[in-house]
Amino acid sequence: MTDGPTDSESSVDAAGDRSEGGLDPRVREHTAGEEQEGIPFIGAGPGDPGLLTLRGKELVDEADLVVHAGSLVSSALLEEHCADAELVNSVGKDLEELVPLMRDAHEEGRTVVRLHSGDPAVYGAALEQIDALEREGVPAYVVPGVTSSFAAAATLRTQLTLNGVANHVAFTRPRGKTLDAEDDHIGEFVEMGDVTTCIYLGTHAVSDAMDRLLDREGVDPETPVAVVYHASWDDEDVITGTVADIGGKVEAAGYRASAMVLIGEAATGAGYERSYLYGDWANGESANGGSADATSDGPSDAADAGGADAGDAAAPTNTEADD
Structure with a gap:
């Protein structure tokens, strides 16, 4: 030995x-x-x-x-x-x-x-x-x-990516002892608009993170936010709101750890457009009834969506989840 x-x-x-x-x-x-x-x-x-x-x-x-x-x-x-x-x-x-x-x-x-x-x-x-x-x-x-952001999306009965709503997913964490301020990119992700931003290890910092977002001109205060505490546990809880008011709601609930924060329109599951996967593109036809052009975006999107998980893409602390 x-x-x-x-x-x-x-x-x-x-x-x-x-x-x-x-x-x-x-x-x-x-x-x-x-x-x-x-x-x-x-x-x-x-x-x-x-x-x-x-x-x-x-x-x-x-x-x-x-x-x-x-x-x-x-x-x-x-x-x-x-x-x-x-x-x-x-x-x-x-x-x-x-x-x-x-x-x-x-x-x-x-x-x-x-x-x-x-x-x-x-x-x-x-x-x-x-x-x-x-x-x-x-x-x-x-x-x-199974990572917690996937469980949170399942609880919310939505997807992290939605056609016409969110083309990208960002896994991130807020600034703190582990992450310096210049390495905190939450604001940049949210400003992009078509990104679902999943904040890990940040339950204790929801209010601070939202305050920083409100200070950015490119962030709409009415951007939806969902916070899922203990996703899939018996005591799971869901808090919904906006960038403007979610911080106060989480503080009122008293949660300081073990919640997943989802920022973006996809958190509500609303406003998405029909995908190409189950439409005319799936049958090899264009929307106007003709043959689908192999160089267009439609067939490529359908193939990607059907053949792979389109959603695939802490140092642990004593107060937050490893994941």
Whole structure:
């Protein structure tokens, strides 16, 4: 077994020193849905145990040790799938503690799972843990999950992208201890008009973020905003309003964490135009009954929409979700 803290500290310190020379060869050996060697970093989804993926469920059910993101992973999920596993809450623990914990358990032959809320790819801080583990000789990989903005859109019975309303989606977070003011681009996204802006890790800063938007000439104060607290949890709550009044509503509700903020017309699901997908373009005909021009936008949009998920595109804190 590798020696303790000193080696782990070196691995953690060097975790960001990935080679820029090319992709890891395993990229071409495995798909995202495959079970692989090592410790899986699993996206637990937004909260409801039913939104854990089938692959994630299989791996969690078999685990001896589950390192989870504290209260950000619902107790219902832990009770349903981790009843026979040792549970370790990662909140308040640094990498110098977590990496040896997972490494040692893996080297002892235990089945280890790292459980992140939402999807580890969105504000999950998974990569630095994976790199540190692999420097310790322990392979690791990611199992995707359902991110909270997708759950919020489902709750609101809308889409993040809507034809004629929102052509783009921005995943972002507000300025604060982690993000400097010059790196806060919420205002720029909202000013574009056809962007659905999804704010992660920002429940505590809704009022401040909206005040900054109101100071921008290019932002309409009546722009719709929806705040979904604990999307898919039993205590889920939805607050709707505008840039002008949503801050006060969220403050009145008393929420300081664990809510997804969606800004833009798509939050209401109103005003969209019919897509090309189920119209004449889908039959290879133009809107006037003629043959569709392969160089026009119509067939391309229909093919894209039918063949792929058009919606696809934190460092965790102690007060907000990993995702």
